[in-house]
Amino acid sequence: MKQQPKATPPRWATRFLHWYCRPRLLEDLEGDLNEYFERNVARKGVRSARLIYILDVLKFLRPYTIRKIEFFHFFIHWIMIGSYFKTSRRSLVRNKLFSLINIVGLAVSMSVGLLVISIVSDLYSYDDFQDKKDRTYRIITKTVENGQTSETNLASTSIRVGEKIKESIPAIEYVTAMRAGFSGDAKVGNSTVPIEATWADNSFLKVFRFPLLKGDLETALKEPQSLVLTEKTAEKLFGESDALGKTVRFDSTIYTVTGVVQNIPKLSHINFQALISLASIDAGHNDADLHSWANIWQNYVYVTFPETIDATKLQPALDRLSKQENKTLTNRTVSVSMQPMKDIVLGGSLMNNIGPTFAPPVMWTLCGLAIVVILSACFNYTNLSVARSMRRSREVGIRKIIGAQKSHVLGQFMAESVIIALLALVFSFALFMVLRKEFLDLDKHIADVFSLNISIQNILYFILLAVITGIAAGLMPALFFSKMNALHVMKDASSMKIFRRVGIRKVLIVVQFTLSLIFIAATLIGYNQYKGLVTFNLGFKTENIINLRLQGNKGNVLAKEIAQIPAVKGISQSMMITSLGSKHGTNLTYETDSSLVWENQVDEHYLPLHQHQFLAGQNFTARPEKGKESEIIVNQQVLKKFNIGDQNPEKALGKIVSVSGQQLAIVGVVKDFHYGSLENRIEPVMFRYSSEPDRYLNVKIVSQDLPATLESIQKVWRKVDKVHELDAKIYDEQIEEAYAQFSLILKIIGVIAFLAICIASLGLFGMVVFTTETKLKEISIRKVLGASETGLIYLLCKGFLLLLVISTVIALPVTYLFFDKVVLTKFPYHQAISISDMLGGSLIVMLLAFFLIGSQTVKAARNNPAKVLKSE
Amino acid sequence: MKGANLGEFEELVLLTIASLASEAYSVAICDELEKYTGRTAKLGVVHSVLNRLEEKGLAKSRLGEATSARGGKRKRFYEVSHAGKVALVKSKEVRENIWRNIPGFNLEGSI
Incomplete structure (x- = not known):
């Protein structure tokens, strides 16, 4: 009868014990726990013995058993950093191909990351120049027509809200109402300049910080026919001369310039060429409709609160106001609420919105895509480092024998990967500058919405990204090296199981290619759909x-x-x-x-x-x-x-x-x-x-x-x-x-697909080079024994090809289902997804990969075996 | 000084170490204590007491030889130090003094 294998306590619990316990107490404590475990196995069975073991390990987590933080070890890291740097540099120079693959991959992927960081940082810094950004709120409106169920959400509201809100909420510091949509030809003397302006009441310049260069803040927009210009508009109308007090004619109405404000910063959701006092609309005839509760389509109301007020609790007061005012309406109900100014740009789509909006899901998708590409490059690093661990095992062995501890080796390899990531950051920054320009030129709206300035804050984020990327890339190899048994390595390096982690590496390659294939298939499907939208038979002719x-x-x-x-x-x-x-x-x-x-x-x-x-x-x-x-x-x-x-x-x-x-x-x-x-x-x-x-x-x-x-x-x-x-x-x-947004998304995904494929291919190339190098002797011996070249190529290729086939089998159905069940259901008039598109995309990737694998394996298979074997 | 006093359980553990002579390691001490007192002695409690006794200088410890049992881990054997012996003796004297002064208390008949 076969002997039952001995029951062992759960490994993770033991590892946890090793991690926290003081070295002095560890050995006998672990022994004690083992003794009790064996006893409990005999008495209560394996399962409850394991449970008790886990509980005991947790129970021993006490002040006197916990390892002291060893500052000395940290200190050693600092002393050794020069040595780490030296060995890292040597290893970089020695393996030029692998270093190149790693650095290029990381640099390319991180440049996408940098772009996304600048985009997100731009979005979050909208309206930052407003000193009351955190306590300014916009009144937004929800309206339902009687007899209908669908409600409309508006960024605009009625002027009446602005007039009434201070009665409902006395805590409000300032209220301002503005009305969009003035456009006309400004006539000064003989020149005529078309101008788009905004009506605003007198508090406008108190709520928003648009500093007045000339004019009086208290009265600038008070009187009818007052006009406040931006610097730029003032220059257009009056050139170098002082604009204040001069008159401008729109049609038959004459406006007086009462102020000039600084040019509006780019990252502002409110934008205007000029402000006209709201009182101008009422001048002459009092327009009752303008002040009605139902006039909610073109006006915007903002309020600021003193710092001590929590505005989130004031909704009931607004509800009461809405309820009271709705009594005057017959055909619709209108209800108002507050939206913090800092949420306006990322607040999702509201009708009649002013300024740019960016849907948070789009932003998160962008972040996700960047992370996927960066991870792909990290996988390359991980794969190549672990695969080539044999080359550096002696170094690690000697370090360990001299007295380096696990944490030191871990630190060394983490430091190395962070150094490489920082090096890559330099290249990626150069790439980012190119990418930034391309991105801003991609569509004229993008240049309006984003500035993508390189601020100190952004540079810190860039460095943080590089460090995190370095840690992510280096963690696996570092853990692997730190666990190496020094004696084993020094005695016989070849006994090390270099292919032990083949499973993980294969998984990583499959993940990389699956993602690349999904991206390229998505791009192709998207392109077809876009083509379909643009050339759709609309029911009438648009040609010429x-x-x-x-x-x-x-x-x-x-x-x-x-x-x-x-x-x-x-x-x-x-x-x-x-x-x-x-x-x-x-x-x-x-x-x-x-x-x-x-x-x-x-x-x-x-x-x-x-x-x-x-x-x-x-x-x-x-x-x-x-x-x-x-x-x-x-x-x-x-x-x-x-x-x-x-x-x-x-x-x-x-x-x-x-x-x-x-x-x-x-x-x-x-x-x-x-x-x-x-x-x-x-x-x-x-x-x-x-x-x-x-x-x-x-x-x-x-x-x-x-x-x-x-x-x-x-x-x-x-x-x-x-x-x-x-x-x-x-x-x-x-x-x-009209469908530019789709072509924009397509271009972005297309670029990312391209990068993802490049990075994945680089990684694959590295793995193929490594595998063929390690198997060179095996190939030579096979050749001497009579293997044919095609047979050898097949032998070397089949593993990789299998991985590619697996990726295709995963990627294509996933993409198909995603588009068929999620994306295209939103488009009632979409094209059918053509299978040939998807296969075409994967075929391109396959051909590329096949070329990479083929070129290396053919080279290896054609080697003269005598030369290889002689060098032993 | 707070550290010099022996707590009740500390005293029991120290006595058990003494009674086990050269075989006094944590698991054995637990078992022995259970035998003497009839209460279950948790390893966690005993372990922390042993640690404290050693810190107070009342017990000494050394690692034994590795064997195939216990997953190959060595045992830590404890013995009572000189200070420990003094403390035990003193504690015993204190008790005996008090016992002696209990008037009219018949030891044989009380139980």
């Missing part, structure tokens, strides 16, 4: 159409001029450009049903120009003036929603609907098309006639030479409008721009 923003000019005048250009085939006018994501809606009433329907106001040329397909009826025939419409054209969804004519387009013709108080007859039904963005399903849309919608010209051209046509349009524009820059865009490019 240039959309031109009129900016206040008369559409008909400009249209007549542009029509003279030979390349122009047709011109239409519209209130908005569809399929770019923006929407305008009005209530439509049919019989008793009433509901919001998206609209576009167009002239008679619009529908033919865009080749909308009529299912029934025809284009507008009447040419009414504004406010005297009689005809309307709708899409299929309108018929479906209101059940007009049993959803039959022919029967729907002639039916009367009511829009904005006018009775309109349906004269045409167009096929469903994409009015909003492709992220949404097709919804009810109507076209209304307007002879001069006065927003956009849609110019259809035949020319092959687009730049020349644009140039002639530019010339025409110059003739008509001398103030504004021409704003003409090619429709197809506008659509691409």
Whole structure:
């Protein structure tokens, strides 16, 4: 009968005991515990004996048994650091290839880390120049239309909140209300400058720190028709001369400059070219609607509290205010709450938001991607160091025999990896400078949102990242070396089981390649989807159409001029450009049903120009003036929603609907098309006639030479409008721009995929070189004994190829499921995921890996065995 | 001085060390104590007392030879030091003095 193996106490408990117990007490205490353990095994069985052992180990954790912190050991580290540095340098120089792989990998991956650190640090330092950042709150609004369940969350609120809030919460220090959306042409003397401004009340400059260079803080925005300029705007309008007290004319109204503020720092969520006193709106006529509780779409209210007040407890007071004010509303309920100013940029999406927002999940995803890439480089370091441990085992052995303790060897190798990481940081910083520029140039919005300045604080974070990376990379090898048995190593280094940790190394390689494959497959799928979005059949034609923003000019005048250009085939006018994501809606009433329907106001040329397909009826025939419409054209969804004519387009013709108080007859039904963005399903849309919608010209051209046509349009524009820059865009490019965020995400993931593949390939290359080097003798002997070259190559390759196959088998289904079940469910009109894309991506990676493995193994297999074996 | 006084359990442990002579190591002391007192003596308690006795200089210890038992770990054998002997004797004298002065107390009949 086979003898039962002897029961042993749990190893981790013993290790824990070793870790905490004083060396003097350790041996006999461990012996005692063992004796009791054996006794308990005999009496109570293995399981309870183990449990008692664990409990005893924990119970012995007492002041008198705990190891004293040995400062002397720390001291030794400091003395030895020179020696560590020397040996690290020697080992770096001796193994140039491996050092290169490690440093390049770490540098490349850390540069991504540096970029992410600067991005995150930028996001968190938004509005830092505001001295009251921590105690300023924005009033945000939630509104529900009666009879509907979906609530709308707004960053804006009503001016009335600003007027009433101090009554509800007397603790408030300052309240300020502002209103966005002033834009006009400022006329000073003969010059005209278009300006975008914000209305703000007199407390604005007290709540926010926009230091006044000239003017009086107490009164700057008090009187109607007061105007506060930024330095930049003042220079544009008045040049070098003092702006204070001068007048600026917008249309017929004259404003007086009462102050000049410093230019607004880049990282500010509030941005303006000029401030106009809020009192200006009321001047002349008191607009009751402006001060109503329901006017919540364009106004922003901020409050500051004294430092002693905890603003989070004040919500009940706001609820009472909302409840009281809601009594005046009939068609909706509005409730307000406070949002800390420091959460605005990372606060997620609110409608009507001002300034940039960044969704926290996107930020965390970026961090995650950076960590994955850095970890991948760390894996390389770990893999190569452990694999090559034999080369350095003698050094460790001698150190241990001379008297180094475990902690010293551990410290040495950690120090070495941290030194290498810091060295890599120097290179990665150079890379980061390149990457930073590329990132800022990636999209024009990015340069507006991020500054990516290199501050002292960021540099400290960079160094911290390098140290952490070094520790992460070096921990495994350091533990491995510190556990080495000195006697074993010195007696016979070859007896060391260098391939003992092959399991972990294989796992690391598989993880690296799985991640790389996921990234590349995601990039390819994403690219296909993006292509699909941009070239999607929208239900109308967008080719060769240039959309031109009129900016206040008369559409008909400009249209007549542009029509003279030979390349122009047709011109239409519209209130908005569809399929770019923006929407305008009005209530439509049919019989008793009433509901919001998206609209576009167009002239008679619009529908033919865009080749909308009529299912029934025809284009507008009447040419009414504004406010005297009689005809309307709708899409299929309108018929479906209101059940007009049993959803039959022919029967729907002639039916009367009511829009904005006018009775309109349906004269045409167009096929469903994409009015909003492709992220949404097709919804009810109507076209209304307007002879001069006065927003956009849609110019259809035949020319092959687009730049020349644009140039002639530019010339025409110059003739008509001398103030504004021409704003003409090619429709197809506008659509691409509307989905720019996707192409941006794609580019970022693409770059990361590329880096991840590079790093993983470097690591794989290192492992292949190492394996072939170690097996050189084996190969030579096999060759002498008659092995064929192909056989040898197969022998060397198969292990690695198997790992790659495993990674593919894991990565592809994971990516497919992630996209199929998570990402693409959010896009109702997405393309099918093509399997060939995913296989194509993995094929590229496989080929690359195969090339790396192949080149080395072929070299090894072709070696002259006589040369290798002779050197013994 | 606080350290010079012998606590009750300390005294018991010290006496047990003396009684075990050359075989006095922690596990044996525990077993022996259980035998004498009938109470279970926890290793944790005994171990800390032994440590304290050694700190006070009442006991001395040395490591024995390694054997295959106990996972190859050596035992720590304790013996009573001179100061320990003095303390034990003194403690015994104190008790006897008190016993002697209890009037009319019949030892044989009391139990």
